[in-house]
Amino acid sequence: MEEFEFARHHRLHLDLDDHIPAFLFLLSASHFGVRMSTRTFLANRQRCILRQLPKSRHSRGLRQYATDSPQAYCRDLVRKHDYESYLVSQFYPKPKQDAYFAIKAFSVELAMVPDNVSNSMIGQMRMQFWRDAIKGISAGRPPKHPIALALHQASETANLPPYHFKRIVDARDAELQAPSHLTIDTLTSHAESTSSTVLYLLLSLLALPSSTLSHAASHLGVAHTFSKGQMVIPAEITAKHGVNQEEVFRTGPHAAGIEEAVFEFATVANDHLITAREMLNADGMGGRVPPPAIPIFLSAVPTANYLGRLEKANFNAFEPRLQLRDWKLPWQLWRSYYKRQF
Numbered sequence: 001m002e003e004f005e006f007a008r009h010h011r012l013h014l015d016l017d018d019h020i021p022a023f024l025f026l027l028s029a030s031h032f033g034v035r036m037s038t039r040t041f042l043a044n045r046q047r048c049i050l051r052q053l054p055k056s057r058h059s060r061g062l063r064q065y066a067t068d069s070p071q072a073y074c075r076d077l078v079r080k081h082d083y084e085s086y087l088v089s090q091f092y093p094k095p096k097q098d099a100y101f102a103i104k105a106f107s108v109e110l111a112m113v114p115d116n117v118s119n120s121m122i123g124q125m126r127m128q129f130w131r132d133a134i135k136g137i138s139a140g141r142p143p144k145h146p147i148a149l150a151l152h153q154a155s156e157t158a159n160l161p162p163y164h165f166k167r168i169v170d171a172r173d174a175e176l177q178a179p180s181h182l183t184i185d186t187l188t189s190h191a192e193s194t195s196s197t198v199l200y201l202l203l204s205l206l207a208l209p210s211s212t213l214s215h216a217a218s219h220l221g222v223a224h225t226f227s228k229g230q231m232v233i234p235a236e237i238t239a240k241h242g243v244n245q246e247e248v249f250r251t252g253p254h255a256a257g258i259e260e261a262v263f264e265f266a267t268v269a270n271d272h273l274i275t276a277r278e279m280l281n282a283d284g285m286g287g288r289v290p291p292p293a294i295p296i297f298l299s300a301v302p303t304a305n306y307l308g309r310l311e312k313a314n315f316n317a318f319e320p321r322l323q324l325r326d327w328k329l330p331w332q333l334w335r336s337y338y339k340r341q342f
Helices: 005-009 038-042 062-067 070-081 083-089 094-111 120-138 146-155 162-177 184-193 195-205 211-226 235-240 245-254 258-285 291-297 300-312 329-339
Strands: 013-016 049-051
Touching (some): 195 291, 211 300, 245 258, 258 300
């Protein structure tokens, strides 16, 4: 089985030229017969730069927490590591924004665990901390961690089901053991347990118990996971198009089959986005999002923006401009909010 050992053990990211992160391809298909060793990977450093993600502020110890309120800490974490969500926050009702940042910071914190630990055992200890934290929050005894404290305050004013938080933790824990996916179905299941579940929490935050909105949010979460700037393309797609991992590292966008694999993967993401839109049409909403739910579905705008730019780049996932922030995104968010469409 072909493995990306750096991704498995150190979670390093592949950068191009001026440290702009490219797609991280974890091609772990058993269909491939070549094993890429660390030495082989480093031999190609003239074409790529490896860096380990810097530690975030929240990894420096508990003393740092005393300088920030839990809400300010969560807001700062989201602004630094999930800027699109930070932009979307401005469209939430002011009284709900602190809770929004708490939920998003929780998601960011768990997503970054693999990048901030040296081995999966330490990562599992982090995940167990959050399982215990969720129980403590439910019992009114949150640990002295800014995100946990912020979530506790949010749960006092909104019904945030603990099982949603636990589902996210379990999915991220499983990801520590298997960071790559063999099939689209397994990646879809992971996306539903992470990105989609975050949207379920936001629906609960805004007290929107609608099955139509929940189903649409499920597809939207999958589309978001599939279209992140750092993608994990399932082995069934890479094997189908004959993508070879060593060739990807050696020649980048010129590797055989890589463009076709990216195209197929992006098409799946776009299909989920279209399905979410169609569900609003089928339910008599005329394709428009109900006003109270608009902030939640604005998360589709960065996804659609990225897929559109990827298409303009002829599905070249190594195009550096794809990793830059699009100056038009804030305007696109405002337009989507005004039209109640995504």
